Amino acid sequence: MIFISSDLVKMENTSRRVLLFLLFSVFIALVYCQDKNIQHENLAQNVGPINPKFKHVQQSQSGPGKDAPDVPRVVDTDRLRQQIPLGQNAGGHVQEGHVPKGRPKKFPQFKLSEQPECREDIKKFCNPKIADNNFEVIDCLQSDEKIADEVSIDCQHLLWNYKKNLTKDDRFEMVANDVCKEDLPRMDECNQLPKGSGQIIPCLVDNYQSVQVKECKRYLEKMSKIVFSDYTLIYKFADACHDDIQRFTCGRLETAEKEDSVHRQGAVLECLVRNITKLSQHCKHQLLRVAELQSDDYHMDRPLYYACRDAREHFCPKTPAGNGRVYECLFKNKMDPAMPLQCKEKLQRRQREIAEDVKVEKKFYVACRKDIQQFKCFQHGQTKDPDTKRATVLICLEDAMKEDNKLTPECLAEMNEVRQTLLSDYKINPELIAMCEHEIKDCVQDRDKLEEGEVVHCLMDMARTKSRKKAPDNRVPMSAQCQRAVEDLLLEADVGSNFQMDKVLMKACMPVVQTACRNIQAGDARILNCLMEKIDDDVMTDECEERLMEIQYFVMRDWRLDNQLYQKCRKYAKNYCGYKGKWQEKTSKNDTTGQNVMSCLYRHLRDQQQQLSRACKHEMKRVMRNRARKIELDPEIEENCVSDLGRLCSDQEKDIGKGDELSCLQDNYDELTEACANVVGNITEDEDTYLDLDVVLVKSCTPMLKLFCSEELEEEEDEDVVMQCLIQHKHHQKMDPKCYAGIEHHQLISMKNYEFSHKFKEACKKSVKQFCPNVKRKGDVVTCLSEHIRNDTLLESEHRIDKNCRRQLRFESMQRGEDIKLDDKLDKACTEDVQNFCSKVKHGNAKVIECLKAHQQKLSKKCHKILFKREKEEVKLDADYKLHHVCKGMIKQYCDGEPDIVTCLVARKHDPNFDANCREILVRRQITKNRDYRLNPTLRKECSMDIRKFCTDIIERASPDQEMSGQVILCLRRQFVKKNLSGRCTDVIRDVIKESAMNYMEDVALANACEREIKQHCDPEHQRALQGAGDRDSNSVLQMSQEDDKGEVQRCLMNKFKERLIKSTECKQQIARIIQESEIDINIDPILHTACQKDLQKFCTDIESGEGRKMTCLLQEYEDHPNRLDKRCHEQLKRRKDLWELSVQVAPVESVNELVSQITSSPAKTYLLGVICSIIGVIFLIGITCGRVTKRVTKENKMK
Secondary structure, three states: OOHHHHHHHHHHHHHHHHHHHHHHHHHHHOOOOOOHHHHHHHHHHOOOOOOOOOOOOOOOOOOHHHOOOOOOOOOHHHOOOOOOOOOOOOOOEEEEOOOOOOOOOOOOOOHHHHHHOOOOHHHOOEEEHOOOOHHHHHHHOOOOOHHHHHHHHHHHHHHHHHHHHHOOOHHHHHHHHHHOOOOOOHHHHHHHOOOOOOOOHHHHHOHHHOOOOHHHHHHHHHHHHOOOOHHHHHOOOOOOOOHHHHOOOOOOOHHHOOOOOOHHHHHHHHHHHHHHOOHHHHHHHHHHHHHHHHHOHHOOOHHHHHHHHHHHHOOOOOOOOOOOHHHHHHHHHHOOOOOOHHHHHHHHHHHHHHHOOOHHHHHHHHHHHHHHHHHOOOOEOOOOOOOOOOHHHHHHHHHHHHOOOOHHHHHHHHHHHHHHHHHHHHHHHHHHHOOOOHHHHHHOOOOOOOOHHHHHHHHHHHOHHHHHHHHHHHOOOHHHHHHHHHHHHHHHHHHOHHHHHHHHHHHHHHHHHHOOOOOOOOOOHHHHHHHHHHHOOOOOOHHHHHHHHHHHHHOOOOOOHHHHHHHHHHHHHHHHOOOHHHHOOOOOOOOOHHHHHHHHHHHHOOOOOOOHHHHHHHHHHHHHHHHHHOOOHHHHHHHHHHHHHHHHHOOOOHHHOOOHHHHHHHOOOHHOOOHHHHHHHHHHHHHHOOOOOOHHHHHHHHHHHHHHHHHHHOOOOOOOHOOOOOOOOOOOOOOHHHHHHHHHHHHHHOOHHHHHHHHHHHHHHHHHHHHOOOOOOOHHHHHHHHHHHHHHHOOOOOOOOOOOHHHHHHHHHHHHHHHHHHHHHHHHOHHHHHHOOOOOOOOOOOOHHHHHHHOOHHHHHHHHOOOOHHHHHHHHHOHHHHHHHHHHOOOOOOHOOOOOHHHHHHHHHOOOOOOOOHHHHHHHHHHHHHHHHHHHHHHHHHHHHHHHHHHHHHHOOOOOOOOOOOHHHHHHHHHHHHHOOOOHHHHHHHHHHHHHHHHHOHHHHHHHOOOOHHHOHHHHHHHHHOOOOOOOOOHHHHHOOOOOOOOOOHHHHHHHHHOOOOHHHHHHHHHHHHHHEEEEEEEEOOHHOOOOHHHHHHOOOOOOOOOOHHHHHHHHHOOOOOOOOOOOHHHHHHHHEEEEEHHHHHHHOOOHHHHHHHHHHOOOOHHHHHHHHHOOOOOHHHHHHHHHHHOOOHHHHHOO
16 A cells, blocks of 8 residues: 555656646747747837838928827928838848848837827827737727828828838838748749839738738738728739729829828729729729738728728627628628618629629638639630639539539529629629619619619619610610610529529519419429419419519520520520520620520421420420510510501500500501511411410310310320310300400411411411412412312312311311301401391301301392302312301211211201201201202212203303302203203202202292292291291291201192192292102102102012103003002192193293103103194194195196
8 A cells, every 4th residue: 555655646746747847838938929929010010111202291380280180290200210121231232031130139119109190199099008019009090980080180191101111111021021931932923022112011912812821811911901001002003003093083193191081092992993894904903803802801991891880880790800701791781771871882882893803702702612613614804814703703603503513502502692682782783883874873763762672673674675665754765785784684693593582573472472382392493484374363463573574574585594494405505506505605696695596496396307305395385485475575576566566556445455465466467567477477376386375365275175175185186186176166055255265366366377377387388389379368278279179179180289288278167167257358248248137146156157148149249259159168178167066966976987978967867866956057058059059069070061061051151159049950950850961960960859849948949939929828838947947037938948848838839830829930930840850750759759658669669760660650550540559649649640731831842852852751641642643633634625725826837
């Protein structure tokens, strides 16, 4: 235990010795360091003035100091020359690297507090404890602007001389050589300067960022307060900016004794900053170097320091100085209402310097230095100096980011802060201030207070189309150079990338975002795109819409500002559009980085060879959709249609609403200038190609698309196919009225030019170019191409119009027949007729056109001509809208794929399940077809030879566009009775006669000839036939279109004919004709055929149909065995026989051949032949017996 205790005692003694040694070592080190610092301080404080050229100011009679503060005194330079400067020999030459022998270790101190010029001021303003420290005294007298103003003029000049001597004294430079001995040799520029020139210290300060030794940095930080207090002390500054200072009257270059106050030297710098865009390159470079050196500590920027002392205490009390932290804090609070105006102005001046040199912003430069170096953002301009402008660097970093390069998070955060600042305060952008001086004055006039960012938005608004047309308050419209500056600012701020960058927009649109876009993640322009999608919704506010449009006006004119479009399409812009791939390249009027790229991408949107990706197409459509929402967002319309908008769409009486300008231009398409018409035409075609570009239509028709066109949407059909689907369901009872109006407007506009219908244009462009080169209006193109289709059909030659075009022609023709308003020519030609006959008929669903057809015989010549022409075109293309609309179900059930829909439906119309409405429209069309053979394609084809043979004179008398009122068909029916028609034509005419037997209106000649007789004798039958005919005029039989499926009217006429009550010769002849037609084929007379059906099967089964053989069989049975026939058949045969005999008496015989034909074809031909022979025999006998009664001739005369 004793052993252990002694060891512990020894260890304790040893520890005490070690501790004492360490404490002693620390004490020695502290003493050494303190002594060295004192030496440096003494050297700095005891420097005397060495410049013998100081000018002296004569002493005033009023005395020195406070008694005469405005009168300068003589500076006692002898007191400042009490010692020979170190580093000089007797001749005053500098011996580099040597200290003269006998250099005193300590020098007599020159204390500012002991000088009579400053003694009272120091006592008044400074703490007595710092009296012996000249640096502290200087800082005290310069630390506050008010104090600096109250310091006597004599003291100010003494201080200025003292600071001037500090930078020129070789002893002061020796201190710099000592403390900066490791850094100075690396700076060739500073190391080679002559000693005593006063430039070494400013040079070291100028290269402060290259200094590495901490002791040298601390020393230079102290000296910088002295250097930056006077621009004449700054390295190279006075020489470089001499001419600019004089040119902009920013100050005088005489010595400081002539200045009112030394601290006001900062006003020179401020003046130069205001004109920074106009400075010479050398002066600008030096000015920015000053700003860079001041960026670390705001104390070095003396004017800002003076102006913002209170603001610093208010907003940044806990923010330590250094590394630009105080600047950052003040910048963040710059727009605060509590920020003093003077401080705010100094901060804005500072930020304008940052705009010219990004290194002036310490925090930003430190955060982004690596990225700037990595992506080589300091581009060299025309000089060898790097381009350190904030705009250049920001856009360079943006370009790197948009090329999918990763930036450091710190740099991204700083970039976002800079963007927000750019859009918030216009005063920090020197180019904007210089280029938009007058525009900014217009924005700020009559406004007591402007919130941050409002001026920038005001400038954006001035650039919009409406401001160009008429500037508000009669102000001058925005100049081109100002608009250019705004465009550059928005590109620098990348305004289209993030909704949060623009505080004005955020404030205006945040309620909308929280309601309509609350599920959209911020960033990557998603919020901006959402707002554009909702711009026409009820949730959108007027203020938000205005602010959004101000930004979108520029976004739509520079595709780079649209972040998503740029990301998805830049590859194709490089490959197809000559884009150089550099986002930071500034645009010009003739380059390809702006609107030209958009035009190029637009052309490739439908290019089948150089295709865009699906993502790029999607973004292009989004941009086009946004342009379609607001006309001012389309730069092509702004450039080409401003005059047309003012001329056609500015009349208040026209009630042109907001967003209706494009519809107005489309409605007035025919009156537009050529350039504007081309632009509007392209937009209209795009709306037909891409349905979602017609924003109003899509908005109102989205539910209808889901209801009617779900199959097309699911199968991802082309959008023009979807549009056709909407058109086909336009009149559905569930169709929304707004959607109906949108579809109708789309149809009306597309009729103005065939190119407005994209699918039609693409399908028929070759045919139009070949056959209709000078035709533009779609209706005229349809007519022109239809003529070629008709000719090819008649000549049975190969179609010159390809199948796709014919299909589209059919759709367009059918669409035109849906409403008379869609047929411009017909609408104009029939305006009065519509008013006279169809004024109560609603438009749409072909109702007006059907009304005109019902009154066709009463229409004006011009209207009748166009209507008949349209009927011919519908027949050629099988494009009867009303028929296809009403009979859609029947066509699908019975005639799907049939070439002749009408013929197919007629054959099925008597089926029990056949739709009654479809049967009615079929009857109307049969009546129409029988009015003119050209409206019956089957008859025209099968009877072409017969028509040329028997009816040529009728065709020659008629004009091509004149309706023939059934004359050709009547001609063929007469030849049918005579059995002169070819086989195929006979079959066609037989069907015509059979159908007309059930409805007298299908026999046009009979209806026209017997109109009065029908009214007089058969009105009850006529009225029954008209039941359900709607509001048509029942007083005119020519308008009756209901099917008289029992043939009551025709039976009535025949009965009256038999009773000899028909007085009209023409009517009697037509009745006789139909009676004679029934003799040819029993199938033609459905009543007789029905009554004798059993007897035909019983007695005439083996008899072949045709040429009256079945009828002859029945008549023979009637004459030979009348009792064997069915009672009904017997009665009908008796009735028909009487009518046939009567018809022979009435029907005129036009030739001997016709007489022979009638006799041979008559069932009573034996009787007729007997009578004829008897008459001839009687004549012969009379001639024989009575011939001798005549005068005889003498024999002599006979023999002569």
